[in-house]
Amino acid sequence: MGILKKINVFRRGLMRNLTKNIGKSGSQEDIILVDKTDIKRILICRPNGRLGNLLLITPLVQEVTEIFPNCKVDLFVKGTLAPIIFENYENIDKVIDLPKKPFKNLLKYLNVWISIKRQKYDIAINVDQNSSSGRLAVQFSNAKYKFFGDSYEESQILKNDYEHIAKYPVYNFRHYLTKLRFPKSNKIIAPLDLKLSPSEIAEGKEILNDLFHNDKKTICIFTYATGEKCLSGEWWENFYSKLKDEYANYNIIEILPVENVSQIAFKAPTFYSKDIREIAAVIANSNLFIGADSGIMHLASSAQTPTLGLFSGANIKKYEPYDNCSFGIDVNTYTRKDYLNTINSILNNGKLDNYSNAI
Structure with missing residues (x-):
């Protein structure tokens, strides 16, 4: 393993340790979402620029827009592929993209984080609980309801497909919604979908x-x-x-x-x-x-x-x-x-x- 790769692995491990407890100290169980039509804007955080990882969040995007059909969804990602992947998703409003090399684009990097803070969101969702940037974005956002992507034991035991990276974010988000007094959903999870015209x-x-x-x-x-x-x-x-x-x-x-x-x-x-x-x-x-x-x-x-x-x-x-x-x-x-x-x-x-x- 090269020196740069070792440094990157160390950096990721350090950031995960620093951010793993974000969102776990506070509780939102006393907050009840009475009317889902109150949800107008949602932030979905997956700060990754790889083609596969962006396609793998399409089931979650479909789930969110089916539950909240009148909402606008902003995506917090990395790189330039997301606008191409989601161009036929009517509910997608803004794509907020982190530069791939933040230290070479420091001003843009800082502006991205500022834009998340300035926009008022009703729900902020982190797709992957192991994403340090995703957890930070949800914490930093000005959202009433914050979901940090944490898993829960029941799904891991009862769902034989829980390990799938496109599915466990949906299962986890469904569980989070039950805490907001939403009915439990057992629908089949949507497939990956590019929505070709x-x-x-x-x-x-x-x-x-x-x-x-x-x-x-x-x-x-x-x-x-x-x-x-x-x-x-x-x-x-x-x-x-x-x-x-x-x-x-x-x-x-x-x-x-x-x-x-x-x-x-x-x-x-x-x-x-x-x-x-x-x-x-x-x-x-x-x-x-x-x-x-x-x-x-x-x-x-x-x-x-x-x-x-x-x-x-x-x-x-x-x-x-x-x-x-x-x-x-x-x-x-x-x-x-x-x-x-x-x-x-x-x-x-x-x-x-x-x-x-x-x-």
Whole structure:
């Protein structure tokens, strides 16, 4: 581990220790929310700029706007992706973004925190209890109701999917609302959703038609991932060869990462774009997406396409794609027969045809 990485790890650990008790000394159990129409403005804090982590808060945003349909939601994030991801979310008002390098943009960094204090919020929500900046933002905000993202024991015991990073913030927020005398909710948690428009879906279909000029169904693969999540070129070469032989009646396209690299040496037809909504629109017109744990895997899931997530570590329960016939699998335990059975199961069930009227 390099010196800078060690310093960053130390800094994060220190900040977590300093902020972990924020919000735990005071109690809001004596505050009752009588009328939910009183909630006009909500702040959701997820100061992270990575594609996957921002997509993973879309279920919480859907939950909040369903409960409070007349509210405006501000997002406290990092980087520049959030406006693109949430551009079709009608309730999203402002995106308050921290600069990725605060010490190089100190004035903007300070102005962001000042803007949070100046705006009056009815509810402030921290998505991840382990986020120091998120806890600080909620504490610093001028909100009547403050939820710091803390978990509670009942959900961890009763919910078999509580570990999932897109779901436990929703479970935790639901529990917080019961303290405000809201009825307990047992609704199925919403899937990731980029809310692609009909025109975007149609453009994605045109891109595929221009690539293949046939009526075959399409399988998308994404062979790249960062760090240890990236499967070897040898693994992918072997997998692609078997996939091509087994599904010769399908078009197979490789979605390329921004780095424009391929673990199969560009042997399949490829699609490259830096526009994440365009990438998602292409994937939305396919019948299956296969890729390792990455932001593009979550993008595929948010495009409502059946997604097969390939995991080589212990984070399947936390990050696996769900809904729309999606699965996460451990590549260390799967055989060729297991892969074929899973893929066939997904393809036979088919994608939820959410966009059939748009194409």
